[in-house]
Amino acid sequence: MTETPQSNLPNVSLAQRAWAIRRNALLMGEVQGQGYIGQALGAADVLAVSYFHALNYRPQDPEWEGRDRFYLSIGHYAIALYAALMEAGILPEDEIGTYGMDDSRMPMSGMAAYTPGMEITGGSLGHGLGIAVGAAMGLKRKDNPAFIYNMMSDGELGEGSTWEAVMSAVQWRLDNLICIVDFNDQQADGKTTDALASGPQAPQWEAFGWHAQEVDGNDLDALTAAFDKARALTDPKPRLIICRTQMCKGVPFLEAREMAHFVRVEPEEWSKALQILDEGKPT
Template sequence: MTVDDRAPARSNVSLARRAWNIRRKALQMGEVQGQGYIGQALGIADVLAASYFHAMDYRADEPEWEGRDRFLLSIGHYAIALYAVLMEAGILPEEELETYGMDDSRMPMSGMASYTPGMEITGGSLGHGLGIAVGMAMGLKRKKNPAFIYNLMSDGELGEGSTWEAAMSGAHHKLDNLICLVDFNDQQADGKSTEMLCSEPLGDKWEAFGWFTQRVNGNDLDAVVAAMDAARNSDHSGPRVIIFDTTMCKGVPFLEQREITHFVRVDADEWGKALDVLEEGKPA
């Protein structure tokens, strides 16, 4: 995919529609199984849209192209969100949507790189993604490959020591080809992330570790795009991090209001209602 090929998708209207499409596909996959990490998929859709249709360089028909930017999903349970954007990007065929989570599907409920084109790593054991990203970024540097590594991680992973070891290592090796995307939705399985193990002041911590740091509203596409551009174009000699404050279940207000959204309960009759509500906010 050349820069010219990607140019039409760079308008905010187009990105808003991409994000809407990602949300819709995620809900459709959730309806297939009657469950899924829908809250996270709806919340991170804007970041995924900006990543794949504004920031990253890749070839949909050649997922293993050596010059591609690598997108690492450290949080394996967000796989439903990644499948949605891979379909939207044309890397996965949309016809496979109805196989989500089924035996022999290329889209298991927790992401596995050996199954799915476009999925770079098998995530799920939280706290490993950034370490893998550091290794990949070092490898690209040694091969003089100008591609970037994008690592999407959760706020829960900020409580893992391995995350901060990787952060220290990335800065030490001056990995200016590494961009970490932190989804800060303040939800974990046992409650609010800030109540489980508070990581604030988060921006100050990343800066102290030597990273170029930004924090923005992850559901504001203009802010997301600007942060992506600043991260990629910064003259900072080390790695970059963007902390995205996101709203779980974004786009479906009656789900946003649920008290527990880490694995949000969606009753059988509510999948259709969620899709109908989403349809009402469909971008032009």
């Protein structure tokens, strides 16, 4: 049986979904006065297409065996995924105020044991794709037609464990594995392209045997086409979508700020960011 994405908001466009994800993330960031909000704003379009176009799931049954799995390798992006899970109806929006609090189901770094819809515990970067490879192999052996979507950061391209997983996925012909790289060119010690992820990325993955695409990660039409193509391919090989995203997308005064891995937002700026986002709400 094929399920289609569902939410508590019917007949809503992808642009509206992305807007809502950004807004939920800002509200959570305001609770703690901090958070990886630059990444959350930048990745909102990717998450909107993932949850409201590509993934098959049941909001009221997050552990449904037939679901597509979304693995967040980047544990510190949890604020972004929580925002998407709320929009998808998997997490209630009235828990926004608990973000990062004691006993919250939404710790600041994603943990599978705490949060419905959080499939894996991220954090030690470079592990997510390896977990996804194992899960994709497991689904194959059970004849389960579901897909594994693994979202990772550009910084993880510098991890040796990532490339071991890249090779393993090809060896096992995992055509049920779709890897999404959020390429915002920022990591803890500077630009990703000044570290170990310089040069064109798609050809490197293709050389290992993957089908690779590279798109503007803030262009909903381009993302939709790329996700559709990745899923529809018939070649028995894993699939990659590199998404070039803009940190802090949707809030111009933050976009214009000198970028860093952790974007500092002053106390009075949270409400300003929300006001700007609300004024630009898609209709």
